[in-house]
Amino acid sequence: MGALQKAQVVVAALGAGAGVGYALFALVTPAEQQKQAMLKEMPEQHPQHRDEAAHTHRLVMVTLQEAAATQENVAWRKNWTRGGGAV
Template sequence: MQRARKVLMAVAVLGAGAGVGSALFALVTPGELQKQEMLKEMPEQDPRRRDEAMRNQQLVMATLQEAATTQENVAWRKNWLVGGGRSA
């Protein structure tokens, strides 16, 4: 009987903890309007930032393509914008 009481008490405590945790999570989670406002403020929404990220991605892809077609170790270049097998 005492063992059953301990088990029920443990289940009740764990259930109460899970209930409190779920309630706190529901209170803290932002609503749909707040999510949309947060998305508007993200740096990826700025056109200049997007253009800069796209240019950076193009440079990385061009470097990877060149590295795949040459025997030169392009990682040792001092200026990655200069291609054609010469170090600047």
């Protein structure tokens, strides 16, 4: 009977811990209105930030295409704004 009682205590303790964890998670999770407000305030939602990110992405893609087309190690360039040629 000792092993059965010990197992019940362990199961009860684990269940209580899971219940407390779930309750704390439910308390700190924001409501739907708060989620929507947070999403509106994110920098990715601003047109200027999106344009800058798109421009940066285009520059990276051009650099990758150029690196694929040449034998030069473009990682050693000191000036990334110009293309081709030696350092």
